[in-house]
Amino acid sequence: MNGTISKQALRRLPFYLDYLKKKSAEGVRNISATTVANDLKLNEVQVRKDLATVSLTGGKPKTGYVASELIRDLESFLGYDNTKEAVIVGAGKLGQALLSYKEFGRYGLNIVAAFDTDASIVDGKRIFPADKMPDLCSRLKVHIGIICVPPEHAQEVCDRMVECGILAIWNFAPVHLVVPPDVIVQYENLAASLAVLSQNLEFEIKDGNKF
Amino acid sequence: MNGTISKQALRRLPFYLDYLKKKSAEGVRNISATTVANDLKLNEVQVRKDLATVSLTGGKPKTGYVASELIRDLESFLGYDNTKEAVIVGAGKLGQALLSYKEFGRYGLNIVAAFDTDASIVDGKRIFPADKMPDLCSRLKVHIGIICVPPEHAQEVCDRMVECGILAIWNFAPVHLVVPPDVIVQYENLAASLAVLSQNLEFEIKDGNKF
DNA sequence: CGAAAATCGTTAAAAATTTATCGATTTCGG
């Protein structure tokens, strides 16, 4: 309905999508924002607003949204129907995990190659030596780079990516990256999530499970 | 200084910590909120406030904070000096990656065991059959559970964990989990991060790198 | 010593996000 969306709301959309797909697979045809909110333990108005932003047709009073349409609209909004190419640098455990994560295809992300210092093969996919990156990125017009190297090498890998024309970097290394203003970095920070979890757990234990 | 902290701020703390450790290793003794903010591209007041909440001694005008003290205070605040035990269920690629991620120890997290349907060995660590979990969790008083199984099995693993006395769940499966009110769930949602990245990239390309 | 520069911590304003309220619309059951 409305094109703009907040960053927070954007992060909720994949949740809705997963949920709706599950419901849809269970045979649900129509679904209301109220139901989604209850099941996902979110505020009803928030869900309604989020869905209104992405839905083209809108919902109908009393019946709600048509699940299949809503799924389609969410996928479209999230760009899942518009595959983007990406490369990974760093084929350690994490890099390998991402490389063999089959689901990325459904998220519109196609990992076309992985690089590391020494070439090898993971899950049937070749790992290329790092110096092949520039050529490959420019030839295939890859704009997304995923960094999975140890923190001390992250910045140099980042610099290399920028030289190769990468515009968006998904950084799994726990360091801040310095990039030109036209390059965006999305930090994937396990420590940050862990911090939130631990903090909450601490309260939980301290309060003796009050609630 | 002040005990309360916002969730957002809490997520920034590990960033500061990584940054400060790097600087400290480079020989920096004193550091100001201004410098941190500039290097990390954050708002100066925000950084100052964040640091003020965790720092016991506070900073001094003109010189800033003593790096080593600030690091200590951050680690203490984040509970990194107070190790918590955790178990992983699901020893696929992601589970293995987490299991062999050496840095968790520095984050106050000690993964004491991993479980999966069939027992095996990863990185010198034994993977136990899932039915051993209840016994082990209760004996070792483990309160954190990490879910790395495919989405369709996440809820049942979650239920099992709750039965075992787990109080906090770090969920890497892209599904919402239903838990009793005294159990907390932290979702680690790769798709959500990817959505933010893609969305930003789209604007970037559309705007022709205006900025 | 004393003025200038840098930084701190606090208070206040602005912006973003979440939550509440309400009238309008659609379906269902009698």
Added chain:
DNA sequence: CCGAAATCGATAAATTTTTAACGATTTTCG
């Protein structure tokens, strides 16, 4: 057909988070 129940979409209030403004303190240097 008509009233009750459910849901939508929109507007408004409340909350949270970020950013700005400012006086106070400490160091540096002429």
